[in-house]
Amino acid sequence: MDSLRSSSSFFDREKHVVFLQMMNQLLPSDYQGQEINRLTLAYFAISGLHILGALDEVDKEEVSSWVLSLQAHPRNEAELNNGQFFGFHGSRSSQFPRDDKGVLIHNGSHLASTYCALAILKIVGYNFSCINSKSILTSMRNLQQPDGSFMPTHVGAETDLRFVFCAAAICSMLENWSGMDKEKAKEYILNCQSYDGGFGLIPGSESHGGGTYCAVASLQLMGFIEHDILSKSSSSSIINVPLLLDWSLQRQAADGGFQGRANKASDTCYAFWVGGVLRILGGYKLIDKKALHGFLLTCQSQYGGFSKFPGQLPDLYHSYYGFSAFSMLEEPGLIPICVELGIADIAAIGH
Amino acid sequence: MFPNHISSRRQGWGELLGNSSLLSSMYFSCPSNVWHFRRLILEALNADLHEELNFIKKVANGNPKNYQIWHHRRWVAEKLGSDATSKELDFTKKILSLDAKNYHAWSHRQWVLQELGGWEDELDYCKQLLEDDIFNNSAWNQVCFNTCQRNTVFALSTLLDLLCHGFQPSQDFINAVDALKTPDLDLSDSNLATAVCSVLGHMDPMRVNYWAWRKNKLPAQTA
Numbered sequence: 017m018d019s020l021r022s023s024s025s026f027f028d029r030e031k032h033v034v035f036l037q038m039m040n041q042l043l044p045s046d047y048q049g050q051e052i053n054r055l056t057l058a059y060f061a062i063s064g065l066h067i068l069g070a071l072d073e074v075d076k077e078e079v080s081s082w083v084l085s086l087q088a089h090p091r092n093e094a095e096l097n098n099g100q101f102f103g104f105h106g107s108r109s110s111q112f113p114r115d116d117k118g119v120l121i122h123n124g125s126h127l128a129s130t131y132c133a134l135a136i137l138k139i140v141g142y143n144f145s146c147i148n149s150k151s152i153l154t155s156m157r158n159l160q161q162p163d164g165s166f167m168p169t170h171v172g173a174e175t176d177l178r179f180v181f182c183a184a185a186i187c188s189m190l191e192n193w194s195g196m197d198k199e200k201a202k203e204y205i206l207n208c209q210s211y212d213g214g215f216g217l218i219p220g221s222e223s224h225g226g227g228t229y230c231a232v233a234s235l236q237l238m239g240f241i242e243h244d245i246l247s248k249s250s251s252s253s254i255i256n257v258p259l260l261l262d263w264s265l266q267r268q269a270a271d272g273g274f275q276g277r278a279n280k281a282s283d284t285c286y287a288f289w290v291g292g293v294l295r296i297l298g299g300y301k302l303i304d305k306k307a308l309h310g311f312l313l314t315c316q317s318q319y320g321g322f323s324k325f326p327g328q329l330p331d332l333y334h335s336y337y338g339f340s341a342f343s344m345l346e347e348p349g350l351i352p353i354c355v356e357l358g359i360a361d362i363a364a365i366g367h
Numbered sequence: 368m369f370p371n372h373i374s375s376r377r378q379g380w381g382e383l384l385g386n387s388s389l390l391s392s393m394y395f396s397c398p399s400n401v402w403h404f405r406r407l408i409l410e411a412l413n414a415d416l417h418e419e420l421n422f423i424k425k426v427a428n429g430n431p432k433n434y435q436i437w438h439h440r441r442w443v444a445e446k447l448g449s450d451a452t453s454k455e456l457d458f459t460k461k462i463l464s465l466d467a468k469n470y471h472a473w474s475h476r477q478w479v480l481q482e483l484g485g486w487e488d489e490l491d492y493c494k495q496l497l498e499d500d501i502f503n504n505s506a507w508n509q510v511c512f513n514t515c516q517r518n519t520v521f522a523l524s525t526l527l528d529l530l531c532h533g534f535q536p537s538q539d540f541i542n543a544v545d546a547l548k549t550p551d552l553d554l555s556d557s558n559l560a561t562a563v564c565s566v567l568g569h570m571d572p573m574r575v576n577y578w579a580w581r582k583n584k585l586p587a588q589t590a
Binding site: 124210217223279 | 400403406434435437438441442468470473474477481502503504505508511512515516542543546
């Protein structure tokens, strides 16, 4: 246990940069069993380096080309309207070539991959007017369900708030809301608010940090709630803000970390998911920052990166959200993030 | 697109279905695609879906938090309909016995109850989980889910029993019961148990005297 514990009492930026560079080069087979695919891992690494102020390590042209090569393109108008989603694939292995007759037998475009792709392109400053956004937006509507939720792919998969968020973030980054029915999405989100003020991932399910982030960030991106609503005089909102505020603040546990659900262990990533909700509402100043800082340091690995729980081995996912959390804590040397998009502020605004 | 290939290679696909080790690496490198492919094969072969439930059980054992697997399970259960009800409730119970807060298991269980039924023993099950761990928020959420979905006298009286046995729910729970109050009810009820009694008196008028008597008999320290 001792050998895994970080001996550092400060945020070790240098080590984290090295950790990300290493991740960027290799992809350990440990990740194969998870659903996280190559594009998602690249997003964590590249956005992570950006937040750490180390983006110059990245070959932006190479990254842009690679990301764009993963985009699925319809051959013609007919194909665009055949019900498929034309976005980005998660990796080369899910990208099947067209057959001898030029038919696209399988299109593995995925909403989450599309979100990651666009986020990376924003980060490296790619010119968005060069992106074929029409096919993405037109075909994305096929993924929205009658209840307002989104499927991640057109072949059929689970629907929940994660993909509503992806859709909203995609529209926001492409600056075009024709890709989704915002009103329907809003209705679905509202149905996910639980009796205790948090949001579950699907209606009826237990309030969850990740679900709550997806709900609040989506509503903010779509313009249904104001930023920093707590400091505004208007008392009405489409969601129960006081209850949500209470739920969110209750998630900071005795050890200073944030938990994802009531009575569960504190986990690094919820410092971003739940902390992010508070930041959007304008309530981040109400948390115990010192206690959070202390908890997060117990999850900092001597190898660089962050683990889920104190004293464990780091992984890329928890590392990325650890960096994001430290950015929100205004750690010197880190750049500010745009919480609702999950990328650095400056990337969100545009170079 | 696929059906043509499948009809000409039925035997081969059947082998493919059974060979879980061959497919496992494929399942994880491009998950959505392969599970979708598997579903096409199952349909084309008119495969025994009860067998498929067994297959999923095996795969889920090592991967209880994999979204693809749970979605596939739901697809199979939906096809089987009410034939699958008890199997699904057993399956989720088994997963929850290993991790009483597995989010996927709870979501699937809620879906089963809503689509296929089987509510009869649900509250007893939640009671048991809460006796094991009073802080199991997932179980509390399920009690609330029951109460809101079924809106039955039974659900509320179960909640009343739990409260009388000293269970201390968090403040949030009161909101759930609040939602069931009608404007004409006495709103000065300051604790959950008396509120529940008031609501019960309203919902179950045959026994209004009984619920009033229960309200008077509430143990002093009841929440």
